[in-house]
Amino acid sequence: MNTLVKNLNKLVVTFLQENGTDLESSWMNSQNQNSIKNLLSKIEKNKNKDPNAPKRGKSAYLFFCTANRDKVVKDMGKDAKATEITKELGVRWNKLKDDPKRKKELDVFEKNATADKVRYQKEMETYVPPPTLVKKVRTGPKRGKSAYLFFFTANREKVVKDMGNDAKATEITKELGKRWAKLKQTKKTKEFDDLAAKDKARYFKEKSEMSSEDAPAEVEAEVEAEPEAEPVETKKLSGYQLFCSEKREEYRKKHPSAKPSAVNKLLSTAWKGLSAEEQSVYKNVDVCK
Numbered sequence: 001m002n003t004l005v006k007n008l009n010k011l012v013v014t015f016l017q018e019n020g021t022d023l024e025s026s027w028m029n030s031q032n033q034n035s036i037k038n039l040l041s042k043i044e045k046n047k048n049k050d051p052n053a054p055k056r057g058k059s060a061y062l063f064f065c066t067a068n069r070d071k072v073v074k075d076m077g078k079d080a081k082a083t084e085i086t087k088e089l090g091v092r093w094n095k096l097k098d099d100p101k102r103k104k105e106l107d108v109f110e111k112n113a114t115a116d117k118v119r120y121q122k123e124m125e126t127y128v129p130p131p132t133l134v135k136k137v138r139t140g141p142k143r144g145k146s147a148y149l150f151f152f153t154a155n156r157e158k159v160v161k162d163m164g165n166d167a168k169a170t171e172i173t174k175e176l177g178k179r180w181a182k183l184k185q186t187k188k189t190k191e192f193d194d195l196a197a198k199d200k201a202r203y204f205k206e207k208s209e210m211s212s213e214d215a216p217a218e219v220e221a222e223v224e225a226e227p228e229a230e231p232v233e234t235k236k237l238s239g240y241q242l243f244c245s246e247k248r249e250e251y252r253k254k255h256p257s258a259k260p261s262a263v264n265k266l267l268s269t270a271w272k273g274l275s276a277e278e279q280s281v282y283k284n285v286d287v288c289k
Helices: 002-018 021-028 030-045 058-077 082-098 100-126 149-163 169-185 188-209 217-225 239-254 259-271 276-282
Strands: none
Touching: 002 188, 021 100, 082 100, 100 239, 149 169, 149 188, 149 276, 239 259, 239 276
16 A cells, blocks of 8 residues: 555656646646556555465566666666666566576576465465455356357357467457347347247246245345236336346345435446346346336
């Protein structure tokens, strides 16, 4: 935390020194704002860390940097920037790795890294994180998969074969998306729509069969909030309406003092935060109101 405060103070002092006038526009400069965001993200990340947790094993490169930083600073002078020093350490590290005559020197750093990795693994075997940092595991039935996810599972290997083993995961996913879009345009997704509907029915059935003793609180709330299906002639619930019906009670319990309008706002924000695949879980449910 002290390091983060120091960095934040350094950022503000530098900003004030470089921007004597027109502070507002300078402060809102995109480059300056990105620096602030990066620093705050580090603070948020460290907030969920246990300071007493075992330290991860250092790499051979980090052991090299520790052993050589002072020498590099001396060679480059005290006026050298931290980025310049880091860059020079990288250059010297690459020279060390590429020089067969210096293999013994390289082996020292690699052995240190291996020993530190073993140390970390042994410490983790007996490490017990504080209760406040233990993530709560949600129990209950696994949510039903969307039609697209069934299509993805059924066609991924074929796409990999068509594109070759050198294709990147992002390229494969993009190609699957294109093929799925073509299926939708030609209205040939029935096979996967049926699988999704069946899996969704399985999900709600398993939830309804859970006894109150076995079901966790949030699952019970979802079961209670689940709307009962009425005659087919009535209007079908939208994915967003179903999501709200399922989650409203859960949000009320989390925010007991919140007004109904505030709960609605929270639900709306949560819905917008879902991915397209996660939203499709609700959109593919055949529930009427």
